[in-house]
Amino acid sequence: MDQPSRPPSVDRLAHGLAATLGLPHAAGVDIARRAIADGWRTEAEVLAAGRQWRRGLLLPVINASGVLAHTNLGRAPLGLDLAATPTNLEFDLETGERGSRQRGIGALLAALCGAESAIVVNNNAAAVLLAVAALAGGRQVLVSRGESVEIGGGFRVPEVVAQSGAALVDVGTTNRTRLADYAAAIDRAGAAVALTLKVHPSNYRVEGFVEATTVAELATLPVPVVVDVGSGLIDANCPWLDGPPPAWLAGEPAVRQTLAAGAALVTFSGDKLLGGPQAGIVAGRADLVEACARHPLARALRPGGHVIAALQQVALAYLGRSVARDLPFWRMAGAPLDALRSRAGALVDAVGAGTVVDTEAIPGAGSAPGAVIPSAGVRLDGDVTTALRRLDRPVVARRIQQATMADLRSVDPADDAALAEAIRRVLA
Ligand SMILES: *Cc1c(COP(=O)(O)O)cnc(C)c1O
Numbered sequence: 001m002d003q004p005s006r007p008p009s010v011d012r013l014a015h016g017l018a019a020t021l022g023l024p025h026a027a028g029v030d031i032a033r034r035a036i037a038d039g040w041r042t043e044a045e046v047l048a049a050g051r052q053w054r055r056g057l058l059l060p061v062i063n064a065s066g067v068l069a070h071t072n073l074g075r076a077p078l079g080l081d082l083a084a085t086p087t088n089l090e091f092d093l094e095t096g097e098r099g100s101r102q103r104g105i106g107a108l109l110a111a112l113c114g115a116e117s118a119i120v121v122n123n124n125a126a127a128v129l130l131a132v133a134a135l136a137g138g139r140q141v142l143v144s145r146g147e148s149v150e151i152g153g154g155f156r157v158p159e160v161v162a163q164s165g166a167a168l169v170d171v172g173t174t175n176r177t178r179l180a181d182y183a184a185a186i187d188r189a190g191a192a193v194a195l196t197l198k199v200h201p202s203n204y205r206v207e208g209f210v211e212a213t214t215v216a217e218l219a220t221l222p223v224p225v226v227v228d229v230g231s232g233l234i235d236a237n238c239p240w241l242d243g244p245p246p247a248w249l250a251g252e253p254a255v256r257q258t259l260a261a262g263a264a265l266v267t268f269s270g271d272k273l274l275g276g277p278q279a280g281i282v283a284g285r286a287d288l289v290e291a292c293a294r295h296p297l298a299r300a301l302r303p304g305g306h307v308i309a310a311l312q313q314v315a316l317a318y319l320g321r322s323v324a325r326d327l328p329f330w331r332m333a334g335a336p337l338d339a340l341r342s343r344a345g346a347l348v349d350a351v352g353a354g355t356v357v358d359t360e361a362i363p364g365a366g367s368a369p370g371a372v373i374p375s376a377g378v379r380l381d382g383d384v385t386t387a388l389r390r391l392d393r394p395v396v397a398r399r400i401q402q403a404t405m406a407d408l409r410s411v412d413p414a415d416d417a418a419l420a421e422a423i424r425r426v427l428a
Contacts, residue, residue, distance in 0.1 A: 066407025219262025
């Protein structure tokens with residue numbers, strides 16, 4: 001390699017990074033200094049360092065993994081057009097006084113869920129933390145041993161309950177918990193028991209000699225039932241889809257039905273099966289939601305205005321029955337298999353390589369464990385997944401043995417041409 005005896009000037013390198021990669025000068029200076037300190041010399045090497053730096057920032061990617069709400073790719077994708085304009089986020093337009101950011105979105109979500117009231121926080125972990133802190137701080141929370149779950153990313157039910165200031169009381173056994181187990185715990189501790197917490201085991205399934213207590217059964221106990229349903233499937237009947245609920249949703253608890261069965265509160269994520277932004281929703285009895293809203297943690301856990309704006313769009317799409325058209329997650333989930341196969345065929349034609357194959361996509365975000373959605377994609381010989389990830393617009397595909405699979409269910413049809421171009425480039 002041709003190595004200049006003296007390193008090129010930092011300033012010139014930074015200008016080069018600005019010209020080729022559009023990096024801010026100050027960032028370029030920093031990158032060039034570090035590259036030189038690391039013993040990198042040529043402009044090409046510094047350019048590579050600049051590319052690496054840029055790839056550490058948020059970038060749009062093409063998700064060809066077949067995992068629709070991919071936890072590492074921002075879960076449910078959601079487009080949002082927001083003008084840089086002030087909004088009435090916390091302003092009551094009637095009185096001219098300070099208003100609540102929760103009021104409008106809370107009413108929309110309550111209507112959507114069939115609840116008396118609702119509030120929004122940063123994510124579902126925050127929703128569970130807030131609900132338990134507000135309703136059970138200093139008292140006991142009954143949790144089935146089979147539902148003391150870890151969701152991933154550090155959400156562990158016993159730790160969240162401990163942080164809330166409540167005491168978790170294990171009920172039943174890992175595989176079988178009956179109503180009588182909860183009732184006995186209440187008999188033992190009396191008024192010290194604040195609530196029962198039922199948690200959906202979102203990311204695993206226990207099979208065999210198992211028994212769990214239903215929400216309807218728990219609702220017969222003298223304490224409120226709080227249910228963490230997890231994924232935010234709003235209605236088990238999926239009225240926003242044309243046909244019946246898809247098979248892959250079987251067994252996924254839904255918000256409306258859980259409330260109808262007697263849950264006092266439900267909590268769920270905004271960016272899983274709801275198909276919205278990262279958020280956590282607490283919906284249910286007005287007095288309990290109010291207690292959550294008044295708790296000091298509510299201020300610390302509140303979402304920003306952009307999240308509320310996005311969630312408002314999502315709630316309006318549900319109420320207006322335009323989910324299948326307007327929410328990318330449900331567009332992907334509902335795409336007919338034939339359409340995916342013909343897109344895969346067009347992709348094979350466009351790149352002049354690969355074969356059309358049937359695949360199995362999954363909803364992702366730890367929802368509906370084990371469920372698959374029939375899908376189609378393109379199989380390429382050889383493992384080119386790393387090369388695809390290294391493109392300027394990275395493509396995330398699946399490696400299956402020594403082949404590469406691009407699943408089209410998780411790809412927006414508007415990105416098919418870009419995907420074809422990406423594949424052509426890595427095969428060239
Ligand atoms: C995903 C999930 C959580 C965590 O939700 P986040 O929105 O990621 O904080 C909590 N509980 C259940 C049952 C979940 O499925």
